[in-house]
Amino acid sequence: MISETDVMQIIVYAGNAKSLAMNAIKEAKKGEIINAKKMLEESKANLKIAHQQHTTILQNFANNPEESATMFLTHAQDHMMAAITATDFTKEFIDLHEEMQELRNLIKKSA
Template sequence: MDLELTIMNIINFSGDARSLSMEAISFAKNGDINKALKYLEDANSKLSEAHRSQTKLISEEANGVNKPISLLLVHAQDHLMNAITIKDMANEFVDLYKILYDAKGVSISE
């Protein structure tokens, strides 16, 4: 796989993971904890794919196959780091919404 395609995979999978994580927060806010958890699972899968592409680049570099560092590669890394952060925060938000709904005695779909 060429460098540009690998970079685009990181960007695309990371963007999908970020979007799924944000949607998970919305579902949890509206009381649909099951759907929120499913979206977080899907976000984890997308992040795994992005991480697999990143690991390929890191492994190649560790084996002496140097690639040029481009603005696009930096952009991909930025997307991945932000997606991981948002997914981690989304996990916390979903947990928090579940606790809030439980404390209020509000029925949630779970």
């Protein structure tokens, strides 16, 4: 039986992952690239926990076909997918801000 606590774990860790990813983008925008990368890694760690919990629930469904899905579980999966997307985009934004910072430094040196 899938409990609300099991489902809530997905929401909590996915929410943490998304928040960390968004804060990492803010850090990168300020030029704090090292901090941003650390936050991204922490985001990925939280996302991994959410994904592991999701996998456990899916295995439960596979082993218990009579188990019914709930709107709460659908909501949790939505949170996880949003966190995955945010984390993927965060990597790109950090790379972009890092490159822009390097270009600014080159311009300053040549001026």
